[in-house]
Amino acid sequence: MKDLSFDTKAIRTGYRTTAEQEHSEAIFLTSSFVFDSAEQAANRFSKKEPGNIYARFTNPTVDAFEKKLAALEGAQACVATSSGMAAIFATIMALLKSGDHIVASRNMFGTSIVLLNTIVAKFNIDISFVDLSDLSAWESAVKNNTKLFLLETPSNPLGEIVDIATLSKISKAHHILLAVDNAILSPALQNPIALGADIVIHSATKYIDGQGRCLAGAVVGNADIIEQVHGFVRTTGPSLSAFNAWIVLKGLDTLSLRMRAHSDNALTLAIWLEAQDQVEKVYYLGLPSHPDYNLAMSQQSGFGGIVSFEVKGGQESAFKIINATNVLSITANLGDTKSTITHSATTTHGRLTDEERLDAHITDGLIRISVGLEDIKDIIADIKQTLV
Numbered sequence: 397m398k399d400l401s402f403d404t405k406a407i408r409t410g411y412r413t414t415a416e417q418e419h420s421e422a423i424f425l426t427s428s429f430v431f432d433s434a435e436q437a438a439n440r441f442s443k444k445e446p447g448n449i450y451a452r453f454t455n456p457t458v459d460a461f462e463k464k465l466a467a468l469e470g471a472q473a474c475v476a477t478s479s480g481m482a483a484i485f486a487t488i489m490a491l492l493k494s495g496d497h498i499v500a501s502r503n504m505f506g507t508s509i510v511l512l513n514t515i516v517a518k519f520n521i522d523i524s525f526v527d528l529s530d531l532s533a534w535e536s537a538v539k540n541n542t543k544l545f546l547l548e549t550p551s552n553p554l555g556e557i558v559d560i561a562t563l564s565k566i567s568k569a570h571h572i573l574l575a576v577d578n579a580i581l582s583p584a585l586q587n588p589i590a591l592g593a594d595i596v597i598h599s600a601t602k603y604i605d606g607q608g609r610c611l612a613g614a615v616v617g618n619a620d621i622i623e624q625v626h627g628f629v630r631t632t633g634p635s636l637s638a639f640n641a642w643i644v645l646k647g648l649d650t651l652s653l654r655m656r657a658h659s660d661n662a663l664t665l666a667i668w669l670e671a672q673d674q675v676e677k678v679y680y681l682g683l684p685s686h687p688d689y690n691l692a693m694s695q696q697s698g699f700g701g702i703v704s705f706e707v708k709g710g711q712e713s714a715f716k717i718i719n720a721t722n723v724l725s726i727t728a729n730l731g732d733t734k735s736t737i738t739h740s741a742t743t744t745h746g747r748l749t750d751e752e753r754l755d756a757h758i759t760d761g762l763i764r765i766s767v768g769l770e771d772i773k774d775i776i777a778d779i780k781q782t783l784v
């Protein structure tokens with residue numbers, strides 16, 4: 397399947413049928429698998445013979461999702477997890493040990509910051525936070541025991557980015573693994589591994605599912621890395637269920653079509669917002685006025701569906717606008733066909749300290765919209781009537 401293009405791989409990779417010759421992938425709702433004989437059972441457990449044993453280890457539906465996502469990210473292997481947070485935690489726990497050091501972007505998903513500061517820190521793993529875009533800050537934060545660079549690009553909600561190819565040169569020079577959370581763009585719009593990253597992490601809950609139906613996550617990378625992460629997952633238990641794997645597998649089929657539509661809608665909205673008096677600033681990478689527009693053009697094939705804007709009047713007017721919407725859903729989720737609106741400072745980033753929030757540039761007047769697939773004219777009209 398190597399020579400096929402992205403859209404074909406998204407539909408054909410990992411596709412298999414059972415003896416029933418069904419055309420849509422079956423869901424293997426089973427917790428365990430039976431063996432022909434005691435000898436076969438022994439061989440499966442001792443890894444002399446490949447094959448399924450128990451669904452915490454492997455499951456054919458989960459395997460189909462893993463193969464397809466690995467192909468789309470251009471990686472050797474993938475392990476699916478029960479959520480995006482499980483994917484981040486499994487990566488850290490599988491690859492690092494007590495006494496190691498992580499350099500992480502301070503412009504990450506709020507729970508990722510909380511995970512590092514409250515859970516990972518308990519295991520004597522030291523963490524330094526740096527500004528995502530500041531390449532020299534990444535390099536100066538490196539210590540003898542640094543094992544991992546961890547980041548999200550573009551960041552959510554502000555769309556800050558880092559030059560992945562240049563950062564990967566720094567990480568390689570110091571024998572540090574570079575892990576990129578690619579949930580915001582998905583493999584349809586950005587392939588960090590092709591740019592030099594070692595690991596790509598996903599919350600498949602977002603665009604990969606694309607319809608807000610279930611939680612799922614994944615880690616992709618080379619076979620050696622994924623074997624270690626898979627070992628952690630099969631032993632500690634955050635494995636992806638077959639049913640949720642089937643949902644995200646179906647999501648991958650239409651991913652690039654949806655990401656293009658999300659991006660088109662988001663750009664239309666961002667351009668309109670920029671022209672509104674009540675709007676102080678619009679954050680969208682696809683606006684040529686964005687300082688990182690050229691870098692984004694060089695490493696992404698689209699700008700994605702997240703548009704954030706700052707309104708005059710701080711939290712009070714932000715809440716007023718959010719409450720006055722009729723079409724948009726007030727929810728912190730993103731990557732759904734339905735457009736969603738949220739006040740980042742009090743929701744997704746609410747558990748950060750004031751200082752962490754300011755460092756991440758999340759101000760009180762900031763509103764984030766995850767632009768869905770409705771007719772963008774209706775979304776603009778809905779926001780317009782809130783700005784009176």
Ligand SMILES: *Cc1c(COP(=O)(O)O)cnc(C)c1O
Nearest residue numbers: 479480481505577579599601612
């Ligand atoms: C949502 C999200 C996560 C966490 O994923 P869950 O599936 O909710 O556990 C991690 N990173 C990013 C960028 C996200 O948007």
